[in-house]
Amino acid sequence: MGVDLLETLTFKGSGQVKFTTLVSATALAVASTAFVGAAQARDQVQVAGSSTVLPYASIVAEAFGENTDFPTPVVESGGSSAGLKRFCEGVGENTIDVANASRKIREKEIKACAEAGVKDIIEVRIGYDGIVFASQQSGPAFTAFQPADIFNALGSKVLKDGKIVENPYNNWADFNADLPDVGIAAFIPGTKHGTREVFEEKVLAVGCEATGALQAMLDSGMSEDDAEDACIDVRADGKSTDIDGDYTETLARIDSNPNGIGIFGLAFYENNTDKLKVATMGDVAPSTETISTGEYPVSRPLFFYVKKAHIGVIPGLKEYAQFFIADEIAGPNGPLAQYGLVADPELAATQAAIAAEETMK
Numbered sequence: 001m002g003v004d005l006l007e008t009l010t011f012k013g014s015g016q017v018k019f020t021t022l023v024s025a026t027a028l029a030v031a032s033t034a035f036v037g038a039a040q041a042r043d044q045v046q047v048a049g050s051s052t053v054l055p056y057a058s059i060v061a062e063a064f065g066e067n068t069d070f071p072t073p074v075v076e077s078g079g080s081s082a083g084l085k086r087f088c089e090g091v092g093e094n095t096i097d098v099a100n101a102s103r104k105i106r107e108k109e110i111k112a113c114a115e116a117g118v119k120d121i122i123e124v125r126i127g128y129d130g131i132v133f134a135s136q137q138s139g140p141a142f143t144a145f146q147p148a149d150i151f152n153a154l155g156s157k158v159l160k161d162g163k164i165v166e167n168p169y170n171n172w173a174d175f176n177a178d179l180p181d182v183g184i185a186a187f188i189p190g191t192k193h194g195t196r197e198v199f200e201e202k203v204l205a206v207g208c209e210a211t212g213a214l215q216a217m218l219d220s221g222m223s224e225d226d227a228e229d230a231c232i233d234v235r236a237d238g239k240s241t242d243i244d245g246d247y248t249e250t251l252a253r254i255d256s257n258p259n260g261i262g263i264f265g266l267a268f269y270e271n272n273t274d275k276l277k278v279a280t281m282g283d284v285a286p287s288t289e290t291i292s293t294g295e296y297p298v299s300r301p302l303f304f305y306v307k308k309a310h311i312g313v314i315p316g317l318k319e320y321a322q323f324f325i326a327d328e329i330a331g332p333n334g335p336l337a338q339y340g341l342v343a344d345p346e347l348a349a350t351q352a353a354i355a356a357e358e359t360m361k
Helices: 025-037 054-067 080-087 107-115 147-154 194-211 213-219 224-231 247-256 266-270 288-292 317-324 335-339 347-355
Strands: 005-013 015-023 046-049 074-078 098-101 121-136 157-160 163-166 186-189 240-243 261-265 276-278 299-307
Touching: 046 054, 046 080, 054 074, 054 266, 054 317, 054 335, 074 080, 080 098, 080 107, 080 194, 080 299, 098 317, 121 194, 121 247, 121 266, 121 288, 121 317, 121 335, 121 347, 147 186, 147 194, 157 213, 163 213, 186 194, 186 247, 194 213, 194 224, 194 261, 194 299, 213 224, 240 247, 247 261, 261 266, 299 317, 317 347
Parallel strands: 046 074, 046 098, 186 240, 186 261
Antiparallel strands: 005 015, 098 299, 121 261, 121 276, 121 299, 157 163
């Protein structure tokens, strides 16, 4: 994005975020022309999906509306799976243009898209985020976790005395004396959230293997697929609660339960440090630095997906995508980094791909 115009913008989210961004006058002129040419179409870009990506998309949408002649895009949450389901409903002004996701789109979703006529999809990786384990500031001393601790606390079946049994643990200290001797109460992302998949793969599955439970399941005659499924199966006795809403709902549950542990995106935690304290995972504290180096074990890329058939039909769609991943917005010194996004070191390649409207193979 060229540098011709200096704008200072203020945004309101979980507190005020002030930043300076450089916006190309050439881009604005192109945007104005595109808007006039497509005035007969729906005039607002429509976005839905991941609650993790929501604050970033909201910041970008407001900046886009203030710095171009396009209306501010409409950004909704609902979870990665829900957003991609809406995205794959078909092509046309009654369907959304962009799906935010805290995981990659799945093969079955690509197939569903194609069957509904959504055959050309542009994948945009905006950066990286980490999943953190946080509790009340004044709550018990939850300061350090290993994946094995989370698996033992939340797994449906665990290894105890050499046998796979229904989870018998009531308190954290029942299986690890270094953890607080308080009742297990965890608030985890529901299955429609992309965060849930990362939690399953990078925490539960890793913890299952670390405790020896995976090998015990295999030794008992379970197939590899069945054992892997069993490793990520969460207990259903009330000690683990799925949260289908966004992180504000998880925060509300933590507020009402002094012993509760919640799973949040790093950015949400960093904007609520007055209410939450975070634990290490695998002896590493979550931060922008430890996520960018790959040292923190529970991190993931964040994406949004663009319906190519809507480019040139919905005013400002391509321009919104380009604006989102401009250096001045998504780069290491941009406002999204200030909010907690870890900048993608391959951002230039993503910018080129969007400019060329490259679709997924």
